Amino acid sequence: MRRVGSWAAVAAVAAALVSFPYWTAAWESSRYATTVLRDMLVFATFALSLNLLVGYAGMPSLGHAAYFGAGAYAAGIAGQRLATDQLHVTMGAAVLVAGVLALLIGALVVRSSGIFFLMLTLAFAQMVFAIAFQWTEVTGGSNGFPGVRRPSIGELDLSAPDRVFMLVATVFLLVTWLLWRISRSTYGRALIGVRENERRMRALGYDTTRLRLSAFVLAGALAGVAGALAAYSARFVSPSDAGIGTSVTAFVMVLIGGAGTLLGPILGAGIVLYIERVLSSSIPYAQTVLGLLFIGFVLLARQGIIGLARRALALATR
Amino acid sequence: MGGSSGGAALEVRDLRREFGGIKALDGVTFAVGPGERRGVIGPNGAGKTTLFNVLTGEVRPTGGSVRLRGEDVTGRPTWQLARRGLARMYQRNELFEPLETRANVALAIGARRGPYRPFTAAPAVELEAADLLLGQVGLAGRERTPARSLSHGERRQLELAVALAASPQVLLLDEPTAGMSPAETARIADLIASLDRTLTILIVEHDVDVVFRLADRISVLHEGRVIADGTAEEIRGDVRVNEVYLGKAVRA
Numbered sequence: 001m002r003r004v005g006s007w008a009a010v011a012a013v014a015a016a017l018v019s020f021p022y023w024t025a026a027w028e029s030s031r032y033a034t035t036v037l038r039d040m041l042v043f044a045t046f047a048l049s050l051n052l053l054v055g056y057a058g059m060p061s062l063g064h065a066a067y068f069g070a071g072a073y074a075a076g077i078a079g080q081r082l083a084t085d086q087l088h089v090t091m092g093a094a095v096l097v098a099g100v101l102a103l104l105i106g107a108l109v110v111r112s113s114g115i116f117f118l119m120l121t122l123a124f125a126q127m128v129f130a131i132a133f134q135w136t137e138v139t140g141g142s143n144g145f146p147g148v149r150r151p152s153i154g155e156l157d158l159s160a161p162d163r164v165f166m167l168v169a170t171v172f173l174l175v176t177w178l179l180w181r182i183s184r185s186t187y188g189r190a191l192i193g194v195r196e197n198e199r200r201m202r203a204l205g206y207d208t209t210r211l212r213l214s215a216f217v218l219a220g221a222l223a224g225v226a227g228a229l230a231a232y233s234a235r236f237v238s239p240s241d242a243g244i245g246t247s248v249t250a251f252v253m254v255l256i257g258g259a260g261t262l263l264g265p266i267l268g269a270g271i272v273l274y275i276e277r278v279l280s281s282s283i284p285y286a287q288t289v290l291g292l293l294f295i296g297f298v299l300l301a302r303q304g305i306i307g308l309a310r311r312a313l314a315l316a317t318r
Numbered sequence: 319m320g321g322s323s324g325g326a327a328l329e330v331r332d333l334r335r336e337f338g339g340i341k342a343l344d345g346v347t348f349a350v351g352p353g354e355r356r357g358v359i360g361p362n363g364a365g366k367t368t369l370f371n372v373l374t375g376e377v378r379p380t381g382g383s384v385r386l387r388g389e390d391v392t393g394r395p396t397w398q399l400a401r402r403g404l405a406r407m408y409q410r411n412e413l414f415e416p417l418e419t420r421a422n423v424a425l426a427i428g429a430r431r432g433p434y435r436p437f438t439a440a441p442a443v444e445l446e447a448a449d450l451l452l453g454q455v456g457l458a459g460r461e462r463t464p465a466r467s468l469s470h471g472e473r474r475q476l477e478l479a480v481a482l483a484a485s486p487q488v489l490l491l492d493e494p495t496a497g498m499s500p501a502e503t504a505r506i507a508d509l510i511a512s513l514d515r516t517l518t519i520l521i522v523e524h525d526v527d528v529v530f531r532l533a534d535r536i537s538v539l540h541e542g543r544v545i546a547d548g549t550a551e552e553i554r555g556d557v558r559v560n561e562v563y564l565g566k567a568v569r570a
Contacts (some may be wrong), residue, residue, distance in 0.1 A: 182436050189440060190433030193414055193425045200412040203374060204402030204484055205429040214434070 021162035031161060039166045040273045041172040042229045047253040047265035048179055049222035054251070055260030056188060057215040058195025059110070062118045062247055063125025066105070067220035069097040069132055069242020071227025072148075074098065076237050079149040087151035087158070089169075095221050096227035101128070102220020103213070113198075125247055132239040145237040147185045158232075168229050175222055180262055189214055192260075233308040236279055252294050258304030267305050327352045327387055327518035328373070328488050334381035335368055335542075342368040344542035345382070350488075357520045357533030359526065361563050362540040366522045367409070370492050373520075374406050375399045387487060397552040400429070405486035409493045409522075411477045415466040419457055419476050422465055423448035426483030448483065455509060471502040478506065482513075489513075491521040495528055507531060530554075538563060 017025070021034045028034065046068050053059040071094035071140045079085055079094035109120040139145055149168065150159035158167050182188045193201045194208050201208050231237050240246065249272060257268025272290060280286035301308050326349040336345040342365045350356045358366055371377035373384060377395040383392045386402055414422050424444045430527070449461050455475040460468065465476060474494065481489060493508060497505040507528050523529045529536060530550045538546040538559045547557045553559055 017491050066544050185437055186428055186431075186440055187426070187433050188434040188436070189421070189425060191415070192553065196414040196416065199376075199411055200408075200414065200480070201425075202376075202396040203406055203408075204480075205397050206433060207395075207397045211433060305502055 004032065014173050017173070018166050020169065021165050032153070034161065036273065037276050038168050038233055039230075040152055040270050042167050042226055043234055043250070043253065044266040044269035045172045045229060046223055046226035047100035047176050047250050047257070047269045048175055048262075049219045049226060050213055050250045051254045051261075051265040052179060052182070052191075052219040055255050055258075055264070057191040057193065058185065059113075059117050059212060059215065060251075061121040061125070061216075062244075062251060063105075063128075063217075063247035064219070064223055064250055065242050065244070066128035067102050067223035067247060068127035068230070068250075069237070069239070070101045070225040071095070071098040071126065071224025072237040072241050073132060073145060073227075073229040074224065075228035075231045076145045076148040077138060083134060084151040085152045085159075087153050090149070090151055091225065091228050094224040094231075096224075098224020098227065099217055099221035102217045102223075105292045106213045106216035106220070107139055112119055117237070119164070122244065124249070125242070126244065128158050129239060129244070132242045132276060139237075139239070142239060144239065145231075146235070147234045148231045148237060150235065163233055164247055169234065171225060171229060175225065176266070177224075183262060252290070254304075255302075256294060256297050256304055258306030261304075261306040264304050264306040271305075325352060325388070326350060326385065327354070328520065329385040330369075330382065330383040331385075333369070333372060333379050333384065335365075335377060336380050341542045343372065343382075345383075346539070346542065346544055348537050348544055348547060350418035350518055350520060352518055353516050355521065355534045357529040357536040358520060358522045358539055359524075359536060359563060360539035360568070363541075365542040366539055368522075369539065369543075370406065370490055370522065373490060391421075400484060400486075403485075404490070405484045405488070405524055406490040407478050407481040407492060407494055409471050409496055413465040413473065413476060413480065416464055418462050418464055419452055419468070419479075420445060420448045420461040422476060423451055423479050423483045426480045427500070429484055451479050452476075455482075456505060459464055462515070467487055469554070473499055474498060474502070474506060475509075477536045478509070486517070488518045491519060491523070493523055494521065495508065495523065495525050503528065538540055 020037060024033060037270065050061065050064045053061050053064070074093040074097035075090040079090045084090070105124045109117060110123065112120055131141055135141065150164055152158055158164060190206060190211055191207070194211055198208050219272060230241065253268035253272050254265045255268070256271060257266065258264025275286050275290045279289070283289070297304060328350040331347050333343050333346040334341070346365070346369060358369065360366055365500060368467070370376060372379045375394055378393055383390055385391065386404060388400065389402070391399055391402065399528050414425060424440050427444045428440060452458060452461055456479050457475050457479065460472065465473065468476060478494065490509065492505055498506065503525060510519070510532055521529065522533060533550065535547065535549055537544050537552045538553060540562050545562070546553060546559045
């Protein structure tokens, strides 16, 4: 009974999220909240994909925007070159390009760990950024890639802002569900094993290099999904989407929210975008606030908001 | 019991490993038969740990060969050796610290089926088998305790359980009683003595009483070489062994 109850609660929250533009239409005529929430969900998807690496497999990638950007460009360019707005084509291109890119780079970097892994992922991401920035004929170079087509599914046109929101929310929920299943699976458990003690994992018969590579590719492909959602949302791809700033933002989201938890990156994405988008118009030093918040979490609460909440709960129930 | 018996569970020949001019292993040769319990003793720096690291594939030998159950496995990666039935109890525990003891053992049991099951949780049989094994090593009632919260003795017991969980044919024990109280030492020695006799065991141990009790035969390592090889009686009576190791160990 309790199981049924919690499933019903999850379904109700999911339905409320997807239908957000409709039940808020009366009081939210400017669609500002819808736009901000949409972007929060895009970045939450992106942060969730990074969390698979940072939080579960213990692979601190500082170049995850490469796959986000690759997905965004792939969705935009596929729509333009193939003259289609079909979701399965443009989203498929995003997943494929981001996944293959992650496979190529991952094959070169997953054997390293710690600070070396961090620097290598950053270096390769900077190469991807340089390509996006300079390959003007394809990507639009420094001007970015404008006019990304919003998708359709068959005859169903998703180009209206409210429908884009519904698409983003639905994909976000699917990715969350996928990662929830993975986190509880044998595969997720093995990734945690690699994070906690790779030497022991090898001694038990796990090919940890392959495990790490599989996580890298999966996380890259999911970042590509988030990138496609970002391109549909903004109808524009900027080379900075593949740049270090975007990588750092996702990293901050994961750490503030709580690495290695499912809810953490989602909360982190919400908080960071709230500060950047909403708070920044009312207080002058929003970026500084964000920086201080980040430093505070790194120094005092490595487990992020979820870690703090768990500690508070443990104290309260003691 | 000869050096080149075709049916050896583990056989090393002329094994060499140098670290910048220092010969940690300087041509080690021995063979361990199926089900045999072989002790490896020797003073500090004799090359015992390097030998284990080479046997598990964590360190590449600079020369010589390793055969595991008849197959030449020299230079193979650690995980492949594990798949071929080799397990190791580390001297310094290699555990999954924040995970429950049961999850530590279940990860070892699950290695056989492989990790690529992204939608299925650990099957209940794995957890049951894990709990059973924890009971065998004396950790009943501690199934839900995180590894990091165990006492030192309990952590050694868990380390042994994790090594056993992969159902190895050849088990390397690197100082199983290190840092243990006499009572804990006796318990873990009993436990090792009670293991299935088909299991081949190579045991490095500083506590010579434990080695003489558990081992069928003993190899003595000194400066990267096997200087003696024989039964407990033969080793006790060996003049050279007493000179370099046992004399001191017994007096100490």
